Amino acid sequence: MATINDNYLKLKAGYLFPEIARRVNTFAEANPDAQIIKLGIGDVTEPLPEACRTAMVKAVEDMGDRATFKGYGPEQGYLWLREKIAAHDYQARGCQVDASEIFISDGSKCDTGNILDIFGKNNTIAVTDPVYPVYVDTNVMAGHTGPANEAGEYAGLTYLPMTADNDFTTELPNQKVDLIYLCFPNNPTGATATKGELKKWVDYARENGSIILFDAAYEAFITDPTLPHSIYEIDGARDCAIEFRSFSKNAGFTGTRCALTVVPKTLTAKAADGSDVDLHKLWSRRQSTKFNGVSYIIQRGAEAVYSEAGQAQIKGLINFYLENAKIIRDKLTAAGIKVYGGVNAPYVWVKTPKGMSSWEFFDQLLQTVHVVGTPGSGFGAAGEGYFRISAFNSRENVEEAMKRITEKYKL
Secondary structure (H helix, E strand, O other): OOOOOHHHHHOOOOOHHHHHHHHHHHHHHHOOOOOOEEOOOOOOOOOOOHHHHHHHHHHHHHOOOOOOOOOOOOOOOOHHHHHHHHHHHHHHHOOOOOHHHEEEEOOHHHHHHHHHHHOOOOOOEEEEEOOOHHHHHHHHHOOOOOOEOOOOOEOOEEEEEOOHHHOOOOOOOOOOOOEEEEEOOOOOOOOOOOHHHHHHHHHHHHHHOOEEEEEOOOHHHOOOOOOOOOHHHOOOHHHOEEEEEEOOOOOOHHHOOOEEEEOOOOOEEEOOOOOEEEHHHHHHHHHHHHOOOOOHHHHHHHHHHHOHHHHHHHHHHHHHHHHHHHHHHHHHHHOOOOEEEOOOOOEEEEEOHHHOOHHHHHHHHHHHHOEEOEEHHHHOHHHOOEEEEEOOOOHHHHHHHHHHHHHHHOO
């Protein structure tokens, strides 16, 4: 008889966002007249930039002519897109990243999970707490953890609390770890990391032979010129870090899917016999075997992000969502609710009022003012008592949601 991967049975309940959807759908079915505003999942609402749409339409037309038709593309991505990414996103900031070190994919969510394919089963793993659930759940699925305790913490993972007490910065672990997940600007707290803070992690990783898995999906929302956009702005990071980026939030590609992963050719890890192995070659082999690449049409749309018009249009999108975040921060703060994040990041991290738990606040908001956010406890034990509100929505919805919340919870 066929057997299953028993590691899936260790997963706590449903994945966070399907559980949110389940509760919202149950409420909506019972209350069909309720006007629900969803500020939970970080999905964008504004249209794709015109430059990207125009490029995609042209690419569709290319597919209708034998002379310009494209079949299977290179698994690593088309060189013309990778060269623009290398020049605009990295080399312009002084980062020594070559186009050959960039891999185009269909999402950084996928890549942060799939990257585990090239690492061994016995690595010790550190995650921040709260944490983007994909980092934890994919390690559970891969058999890298033991069962979860009552707080939802999995045996075998090293949790690094990010709380108001430490200004939502990360503390170095007390023991040696092999893989380190970092996300800045942070999802869910909206916290950012200075060059000095990232430098301590790079130094730690180099001293301990660790690999940093750096999720920079929200770097485009950084407006403070002193903050780093890439781990590779830190000296030595090429020897210890893999970086993930996405077109989802800066250019609205959540529904069209395009992202990238940078694996420097200088990056190595140990084989069982103690020899050094090139991680770039392993990831290339993994992608060539399990992935057929992002469509030509989508990659042309992503390329248009780097045009003059594209740059202006995505700047407009980013500013729009940052203004939403400011409205959320300002309105909740004026109502006496404690908030964090929402500056240089599209997420606002809210301290739940009146000592409510994260899910109590979720249910109360849904049932009384028909607004949906994300319970902080769904991101880890240190997220209990907090609540994430996303700035990804229309201005009308954001303003209406804040009006409803502040009228009910004004302290």
